[in-house]
Amino acid sequence: MTRAVLSLGANLGDRSAALRAATGALRPERVSDVYETPPWGDDDQPTYYNVAMIVSDPAKSPRDWLAAASECERAAGRVRDPARRFGPRVLDVDVIAVWRDSGEPVFCDEPDLTVPHPRAHLRAFVLVPWLSIDAEAAIPGRGRVRDLLRDPGLAADARTLRRLGGLESKHDA
Numbered sequence: 001m002t003r004a005v006l007s008l009g010a011n012l013g014d015r016s017a018a019l020r021a022a023t024g025a026l027r028p029e030r031v032s033d034v035y036e037t038p039p040w041g042d043d044d045q046p047t048y049y050n051v052a053m054i055v056s057d058p059a060k061s062p063r064d065w066l067a068a069a070s071e072c073e074r075a076a077g078r079v080r081d082p083a084r085r086f087g088p089r090v091l092d093v094d095v096i097a098v099w100r101d102s103g104e105p106v107f108c109d110e111p112d113l114t115v116p117h118p119r120a121h122l123r124a125f126v127l128v129p130w131l132s133i134d135a136e137a138a139i140p141g142r143g144r145v146r147d148l149l150r151d152p153g154l155a156a157d158a159r160t161l162r163r164l165g166g167l168e169s170k171h172d173a
Ligand SMILES: Nc1ncnc2c1ncn2[C@@H]1O[C@H](COP(=O)(O)OP(=O)(O)OP(=O)(O)O)[C@@H](O)[C@H]1O
Pocket: 066, 069, 080, 085, 086, 087, 092, 093, 094, 095, 096, 111, 112, 113, 114, 115, 116, 117, 118, 119
């Protein structure tokens, strides 16, 4: 059994619909409300809708979670622009952290898969939704999410997020 935390983001097209379709495919144990978040890393793009979810599966390795994430992105019609890092997208699904049934964290450091996600601890749009569905959330090797969010820069970013409500309601105009 592995348990994973996934972070989903969308800022092109019908953002709620993309997140809802991915949630249907990934069948999470828990999913956060939708947060509207300013773009991180590349300012020149629309605001994102972000959610965090907790998933578990008896058979899935971190690489299987990455494959499931990539399949959701493909199904949403994502086109990669190699020239634009952190650029706009119909759907992004990141594998934030993975644990075995025993609670032991899984670490991966491979060219196409790094777990825990190497930038998760810098992103209020990952940490705030995650903390909302797990008060004890912690990034293996980095510490508890509620402590990470005490960093002044992250705390300021956290205040720019707007909680919109559950995925079942429609948020896009
Ligand atoms: N933990 C991870 N979760 C998702 N993708 C990962 C992870 N570690 C490595 N990758 C790799 O990152 C590649 C690029 O992903 P993507 O285009 O979503 O990056 P990005 O959105 O520009 O940046 P970021 O990963 O910081 O969100 C993927 O093809 C995947 O192989």
